[in-house]
Amino acid sequence: MSERLTTPSPPLPQPDANLGYLFRLAHQHFRARLDSELEDLGLSAQDYGILSVFETRPQLSTAELARISQVTRQTMHTSILSLETAGLVERIAKNQRVVLVRLTARGRNRLQTATRRVRAVEHAVLADLSRQDERTIRAWLASLAAMTPSPGNAQAEPTEEP
Secondary structure, eight states: OHHHHHSOOOOOOOTTSOHHHHHHHHHHHHHHHHHHHHGGGTOOHHHHHHHHHTTTOSEEEHHHHHHHHTSOHHHHHHHHHHHHHTTSEEEEESSSSOEEEEEOHHHHHHHHHHHHHHHHHHHHHHTTSOHHHHHHHHHHHHHHHHOOOOTTOSOSSOOOOO
């Protein structure tokens, strides 16, 4: 408590700040809100992200989950072991080399509860935007997420339009 009283709040970022910096700050704050909302469910934002993949695919290998989540197989393996210990997922050997992961009944229930909380956080974050602004932001973020990295093709300075 005393640390909060003596530690000054960091200055708010300016809209013209470095775009990468703004992305990082926005992501950190959003993820912290998700972590806070999911904590009593025994989930982190990362855990929720893993569980939410099963909304559209009933079972996946750890390697597939790692690819979808853009983490290493080792990181995903550690996460799956933790979720399995919590009784939220189960692993089923398809053959000697492939082990599939799927939600348990407890995992499906926890995912439903967590999803309601995540949607509430999203709603709060978007509350000050018009529907059109929200659609524009979602479309822009989706297009950024779909971009293929192409090193060396970025321009140092934006070109001015005539």
